[in-house]
Amino acid sequence: NAGVMQNPRHLVRRRGQEARLRCSPMKGHSHVYWYRQLPEEGLKFMVYLQKENIIDESGMPKERFSAEFPKEGPSILRIQQVVRGDSAAYFCASSPGEGASNQPQHFGDGTRLSIL
Amino acid sequence: AQSVTQPDIHITVSEGASLELRCNYSYGATPYLFWYVQSPGQGLQLLLKYFSGDTLVQGIKGFEAEFKRSQSSFNLRKPSVHWSDAAEYFCAVGDYGGATNKLIFGTGTLLAVQP
Numbered sequence: 648n649a650g651v652m653q654n655p656r657h658l659v660r661r662r663g664q665e666a667r668l669r670c671s672p673m674k675g676h677s678h679v680y681w682y683r684q685l686p687e688e689g690l691k692f693m694v695y696l697q698k699e700n701i702i703d704e705s706g707m708p709k710e711r712f713s714a715e716f717p718k719e720g721p722s723i724l725r726i727q728q729v730v731r732g733d734s735a736a737y738f739c740a741s742s743p744g745e746g747a748s749n750q751p752q753h754f755g756d757g758t759r760l761s762i763l
Numbered sequence: 764a765q766s767v768t769q770p771d772i773h774i775t776v777s778e779g780a781s782l783e784l785r786c787n788y789s790y791g792a793t794p795y796l797f798w799y800v801q802s803p804g805q806g807l808q809l810l811l812k813y814f815s816g817d818t819l820v821q822g823i824k825g826f827e828a829e830f831k832r833s834q835s836s837f838n839l840r841k842p843s844v845h846w847s848d849a850a851e852y853f854c855a856v857g858d859y860g861g862a863t864n865k866l867i868f869g870t871g872t873l874l875a876v877q878p
Contacts, residue, residue, distance in 0.1 A: 651806070680865065689853055689868035690807070703863040738806060742864070751797060752866060754806040 651676075651755035652721075653739050659761045660729050668724040668758045672741030679722040680752055681714060684736040696722060697744070726760075734762045765790045765858050769869035776844050777877045784839040784872050786854030795857035796837040797866065798828055802850045810852075813837065824848070849876045 652671040660666050672679050677698055682690040695703040696716035707714065711729075716722040726733055736759050740752035768787045776782055788794055795814050799807040811822025818830040828839045837854060851873045855866040 653806075678864065682866075682868075689870040690866070692865040692867070695864055703865060705863070706865070740807075740866075751809050751812050753809070754799070756804075756806040759804075 651739055651741050651753055653737075653755035653758050655758060656756065657759045657761070659763060661763045662730055663728050666726040666729050666733070666760055668726075668737050668739075668760070670722040670724070670739030670741075670755060672722070672739075673753055675743060676741035676753070677744035678742045679716050680740040680742075681722075681724050682738045682740065684738060684757070686735070690738060693724075729760075729762050731762050734760055736760070765856060765867050767854050767856050767867055767869035769852075769854055769872050771872045772870070773873045773875065775875040775877060778846050779843050782839075782841045782844045782848070782874070784852050784854075784874070786837045786839065786869060787835050788837060788854070788856045789835065790856050790858075792860075794837075795859065796828075796830060797855045797857065798822065798826070798837075798839050799853045799855065800824075800850050801853065801871075807853065810839070844874075844876055846876045846878065849874055 654669050679696045681693040684690045692706040694707050694714045699718050711727045713725045736757045738757045740754045742750045742752045766789045797812045798810040801807050810826050811820050813820045813830045820828050826841050830837050851871045853871045854869045858865050
């Protein structure tokens with residue numbers, strides 16, 4: 648099953664550490680999206696990337712958060728100097744490159760980040 | 764601004780009963796609308812989508828949804844609920860204005876199914 652693969656599924660960090668979340672899109676998909684789900688809330692858009700380009704980062708916090716989608720390898724969401732408020736589930740989604748606006752996004756199972 | 768409202772936070776239905784989950788959206792143009800389902804500890808699975816055409820959309824697992832432009836609604840329905848349908852359901856609208864291509868989600872409706 649070549650679905651969207653996220654790892655790790657669970658990640659525990661202490662305050663001040665760095666968290667790296669990985670996402671491999673579905674085979675043939677070149678568009679990647681990251682969403683954050685806080686407890687008791689829906690998913691909130693963070694960033695939209697194509698290979699080697701950030702297209703829309705309007706949902707990313709201004710500091711400590713960054714994302715990349717290199718030519719080779721998975722997309723990475725990086726959170727530096729984590730704080731308790733970063734505890735959440737982070738979901739990655741992907742869609743095909745062609746006609747992306749008419750294609751639904753397919754989601755991974757998420758990474759549950761816990762900050763001690 | 765674009766938004767999605769799911770007015771029901773929790774719903775409990777009996778197995779075999781019919782189900783309707785409400786979704787209202789605010790979007791300036793013709794919306795692309797989606798329903799996703801999330802089981803505990805899992806990602807989101809697409810149930811159905813509306814882009815254009817027939818306003819009654821059929822999805823997987825026996826679900827359907829009806830787009831009503833006059834009411835800005837996209838309610839999800841199922842005629843007979845199964846215990847395995849217990850999950851959280853999210854309505855979303857696609858925001859494809861400009862260079863973006865993101866989904867705007869409602870806060871979800873948690874469905875419990877009584878035996």
